Amino acid sequence: MKLFVGSLPYNITESELESLCTPFGDVVSVKLVVDHFTGQAKGFGFIEMANRSAGHKVMEGLNGKEYKHRTLVCNEAKPPAKKSRGRR
Numbered sequence: 001m002k003l004f005v006g007s008l009p010y011n012i013t014e015s016e017l018e019s020l021c022t023p024f025g026d027v028v029s030v031k032l033v034v035d036h037f038t039g040q041a042k043g044f045g046f047i048e049m050a051n052r053s054a055g056h057k058v059m060e061g062l063n064g065k066e067y068k069h070r071t072l073v074c075n076e077a078k079p080p081a082k083k084s085r086g087r088r
Contacts, residue, residue, distance in 0.1 A: 025054020
């Protein structure tokens with residue numbers, strides 16, 4: 001199950017984000033979205049959990065939780081939107 005995690009502190013690392021989710025189940029992958037120019041995290045990322053049960057536990061455990069003076073947002077990730085190719 002893939003999750004969106006938002007309102008993250010800008011100085012968080014992928015390993016810190018993974019350690020937030022590990023108590024709830026097996027983490028498959030972690031991806032922080034970073035600015036291409038500065039390399040700084042943009043304040044959100046994606047976590048993939050091994051199964052839906054673990055994903056729901058992460059959502060229950062992190063959504064609304066205070067972490068480094070930020071209130072986290074955690075919900076199921078939506079599939080990426082298809083990009084249009086412009087005029088034809």
